[in-house]
Amino acid sequence: MRAFTQLLLLADGRFPSGGHAHSSGLEAAVARGRVRDLGGLRAFLRGRLRTGGLVAAAFAAAACARPEAIEELDEELDARTPSPALRLAARRQGRSLCRAAQVVWPGEHVTRAARARVCQPIALGVAAGAAGLTPDEAALLAAYHAISGPASAAVRLLGLDPYHVHALLAELGDECDEVAREAATHARGPAADLPAASAPLLDVSAEDHAAWEVRLFAS
Incomplete structure (x- = not known):
């Protein structure tokens, strides 16, 4: 039961990891008229889940x-993020x-990840392991975050009505x-063989969004 609580x-x-400050590309999609309503949000979330989420x-x-x-x-994740x-x-x-994991689940691997300044999915996997979770559960967390962040x-x-969202x-x-x-299924395979599903429009939108002088979200 303890592992389930960590999950x-x-x-x-509300976990203090900074995710609330990011829309995962949704702000740019809304501003450019690509997402206008609940139906558009559904398409956006499904696309993000199958690409960046995977x-x-x-x-x-x-x-x-x-x-x-x-x-x-x-390094492999950087290569998949143009x-x-x-x-x-x-x-x-x-x-x-x-930073949060070092306080909640301190340990050697969390400290190494912090020093290496790894990307969020890597940090999430290390934190999940430190919390006693399995690779399958780490994958589920990352997939859920891929849609819950932009949905919020x-x-x-x-x-939008939060109930409908x-x-x-x-x-x-x-x-x-x-x-x-x-x-x-890829958890223990070679790093070079991990999925490389791409979403070019999200990459372009991220560069567009980063150039804005005024925005609600960091990404």
């Missing part, structure tokens, strides 16, 4: 399974997560589980 802690949007989940699972390989995993703005956002979130941002950006998250639950299972 809930890491999944909780990659993040696979790397989180791998970092949980092999925390001694975080530097190699971090946008400098997205790499910077991922490192900032990783740093925040490591949608309430502010579009003024959470109903949408529940609707996507089976798909989230499926992506997490697929990601976890």
Whole structure:
């Protein structure tokens, strides 16, 4: 039961990892008219889950399974993130997560991850391992974060009913589980063989968003 509590802690949007400051590309999509309503949000979340969400989940699972390989995993994740703005956002979130994990689940691997300034999915996997979770659970956390973050941002950006937004998250639950299972199958394989699903429009949007003088979210 203790491990389940740790899972809930890491999944909780109130965990002090800085995720609330990021829309994961949704702010730019809303501003450019690509997401206007609940239906548009559904399409955005599904696309993000199957691309960046799959990659993040696979790397989180791998970092949980092999925390001694975080530097190699971090390099491979960088190679799959062509946008400098997205790499910077991922490192900032990783740093925040490591700071929290050093207090909540202190240990050798968490300290190494903090010193290496790893990206958020790597930090999440290391934190999950330190909390006693499995690679499968780390993958599920990363897949869930891929959709829960922008879903929360949608309430502010579009003024959507939070009940309907959470109903949408529940609707996507089976798909989230499926992506997490697929990601976890790569956990112990070579880092170079981890998924490299891409979302070019998110990369372009991240660079667009980073140039704005005024914005609600950091990414």
